[in-house]
Amino acid sequence: MATFRKYDFPNQATADKAMQSLQPLDNAVPLGEIDGLVCYDILFQDTPPAAFTPYIVWPAPLGVHSFLGWDEQYIKDYNEFGT
């Protein structure tokens, strides 16, 4: 089951290190720097690797980016985990 999560990393090096645990069909979309943090939206083909856990964030839906067809699921997850 695919999973959509949002992450803020303190710097690009930290982001790059976490990205090493991505699987081939995971899609990481760089959003650039927001408030000094390196931001990514990632659609994992399966469960997110543990390397990403410390950097997860829950901006109010939908933030600045989403994956097509995932708005409703993100809002559900936000209400369950992000509030």
Next chain:
Amino acid sequence: MPTPSLLIVPARFKSGKMYSQIPTSGAGDFTVTRATTATRFGPNGLIASVASGIPRLDYFASGGVVGCPALLVEPSGSNTFLYSTDTKTNWALGASLSSGAIDVIGVSGINITVVSGGSLITQTAGRYLSTNNNVSLASGSTYTFSFLMKKTGAHTIGGYRFAMSSGAIGAGFDVSGSFASGEITNTAPTTNRIRRVEQWGTDVYRCSETFTMTAAATAQTLAFAPLSGVTLTNNSAVGTSMGFAAPQLELGPVPTSFIPTTTAAVTRNADVISVSGAVSGSIGQTEGTIYAEIVAQPYNNSSFPAILQVDDGADSQRFALFLNASGGVRLRLNSPNNNIAIDPTSPTSLIAGQTYKIAAAFAFGGTTAFYINGVFQASGSVASGPFSSVLNRVNLGNRGATPAVISPFLIRAAALYTTRLTNAQLASLTT
């Protein structure tokens, strides 16, 4: 003509699967991976959404005419233009124009009519202006802006203009049949501008422009207007009109299928379609033939995307049809004793919207050859074999690298043979 060992004419599917006609055992059925929804042309010729994991059978398969479907394969893409299906929120109409809502092949759009003469797309009075944007564009990156234009009267010319934090970029498009285009503004830090017009139905055209940023800038406001010429900023004559819809600003050198947006930028994942494992018997270890029928799309030929590739599961030993750096079809054969790349002679590059039947064959210790639409392209000698690894994966519309290398294609059919067809058979197969 021998019977193929694997044949797929995209028609039957379920979520995550495309069924091959041959073999009937299921060993040749393709796995379809795309974890997002996406859009396609449905059988009614309208743009419609397709659920994640469902292969996109696109019915606009031959130059803007609804016909038999073909499998649409695309790389991941993101639309950073907000409210792309809403041409009212945060749009402002100039005083020299009037507007009305219209449907543009399934996407809500706006019809703009010139009601007072003498205004320009660069002026408030002469444009329909969106303030939905503020998209950061990075220096050195290549972007493509696309939108739909619908002829709602006799007039045939319209255009866009992006005002940026530094200068502006804009272009005019003539959809009269000559499909002319030109720059109307060029003060933004851009280079390598490429424009296209593709017919997407009766009186509907996808217009697009690709450009590379030479310095960072922010795309701030977007203007649409009917124009008097493809290089002119003047509004067209009073009473003339043009419809606009589906603005899309994406990173990359080609426009891709429409990605609806609302309050946020949106990404569509790539279509990754392959079969591995029991399919290994479908291509010979010492000789074989591959065949594909495609409708070419605006292509991204960086990293040599494959139309059809049979490989060892590692993108290492392979027999494949690639796109080369010129946008033509390249035959590729890699084995322990062979590193063969043969480029075509006619056509040397593909034309978007055109249909191509392509067949390539090889035999270790013999020859390789390939044909396009019945025309012999080139041949070469092949050193001894065999492959030292089993070719047990077939990639349709992608090269099996990580991440998958994909260029947009519409695929009508693909087939494999376990033998090297003769040149006469290759010619016949592609005619």
